Amino acid sequence: MKLHMILRNALIIALMLTFFNCKEETKKPVTSETAEDIINKSINAAGGDVFDHSNINFDFRDIHYKAQRDSGKFRLERYIKDSVTEIKDVLSNSGFERFEKDAKVELSDSLVALYSASVNSVHYFSVLPYGLDGGAVFKEDLGTEEIKGTNYHKIKVTFAEDGGGEDHEDEFLYWINKNTYNVDYLAYSYEEVDGMGYRFREAYNARMVNGLRFVDYNNYKPTSVNFNFEDLGLMFKNGELELLSKIELSNITVEQFN
Numbered sequence: 001m002k003l004h005m006i007l008r009n010a011l012i013i014a015l016m017l018t019f020f021n022c023k024e025e026t027k028k029p030v031t032s033e034t035a036e037d038i039i040n041k042s043i044n045a046a047g048g049d050v051f052d053h054s055n056i057n058f059d060f061r062d063i064h065y066k067a068q069r070d071s072g073k074f075r076l077e078r079y080i081k082d083s084v085t086e087i088k089d090v091l092s093n094s095g096f097e098r099f100e101k102d103a104k105v106e107l108s109d110s111l112v113a114l115y116s117a118s119v120n121s122v123h124y125f126s127v128l129p130y131g132l133d134g135g136a137v138f139k140e141d142l143g144t145e146e147i148k149g150t151n152y153h154k155i156k157v158t159f160a161e162d163g164g165g166e167d168h169e170d171e172f173l174y175w176i177n178k179n180t181y182n183v184d185y186l187a188y189s190y191e192e193v194d195g196m197g198y199r200f201r202e203a204y205n206a207r208m209v210n211g212l213r214f215v216d217y218n219n220y221k222p223t224s225v226n227f228n229f230e231d232l233g234l235m236f237k238n239g240e241l242e243l244l245s246k247i248e249l250s251n252i253t254v255e256q257f258n
Contacts, residue, residue: 035139038153038176042129045181047212051130054212055255060122060248067123070257076123091119126214126249129174129183136160144178145233147185151178154233175233182206182213187232198222200232200241210254217247 033041043051056067064079078089088099096116098105107115124131132139142154152175159170175185187200200222203215220241227235235241 033141033153035141035155036133038141038155038181039129039132039139039157039174041181042174042176042183043133045213046127046129046183047208050211050254050256051127053257055257056127056212056253058126058214058249058252060126060250065122065126067127076119078119078122089115089119091116091123125217125247127212128186129176132157132174142173142230145175147175147233147237150184152176152184153178156230171229173230173232183215185233185236187229189229198229198232199244200236201247202236205248209252211256212254214249214252216249218243219245219247 066077068075076091080087090097096112138158140156145152145154155174157172171189173187174183184203190197200220201217205216221244223242
């Protein structure tokens with residue numbers, strides 16, 4: 001009888017341990033995506049490693065742009081032609097240079113900074129979210145937000161002063177589709193002469209060109225002065241943004257290489 005009781009108690013204890021262990025397992029948090037995971041998936045959805053081994057050509061507002069990227073080496077070009085002259089701007093790992101009719105133009109430091117930023121800006125936006133996995137890029141997951149019936153990861157991006165470029169104080173928001181991981185909306189702040197400026201972009205006309213995703217944008221600005229930067233998505237849904245311009249790329253070509 002004592003043996004029977006001992007065995008029964010042992011069985012009860014074993015069952016209780018199994019039960020509590022199972023409960024303990026269910027309490028463990030489910031591994032969720034980090035902001036970095038989401039950004040990396042977004043880069044892969046847009047073309048991934050193809051960006052790092054490609055020659056890209058496109059036109060924007062009657063100006064031709066060319067980007068050469070090869071495993072960290074880059075050369076970003078801009079060609080401006082009119083009836084008087086031809087200008088080629090080149091931004092690379094070595095710095096910035098301007099050529100007029102193939103002759104190098106000597107520039108002041110302030111103009112070098114101005115033209116570098118101008119060239120880099122167009123190339124930067126043309127291939128987003130490429131580049132957001134850099135070491136000087138800080139990502140913060142702000143949760144999810146719904147826009148036009150679609151749920152998005154809302155990611156805030158800021159930059160380190162060291163390695164973050166001239167405009168490292170700018171802030172960005174990216175709305176990344178939870179199903180496709182495409183960037184369908186973005187917003188950013190930038191410094192103006194009289195304060196901060198803000199833009200919100202809505203992507204459209206998405207297309208894949210030889211392995212890379214490109215989009216055009218409806219470019220909006222806020223209609224009010226006092227607002228929270230992180231509320232720009234809500235303001236867009238509420239019709240509180242004004243369409244300022246369209247950002248359209250044409251004649252896009254992509255050449256891949258190993």
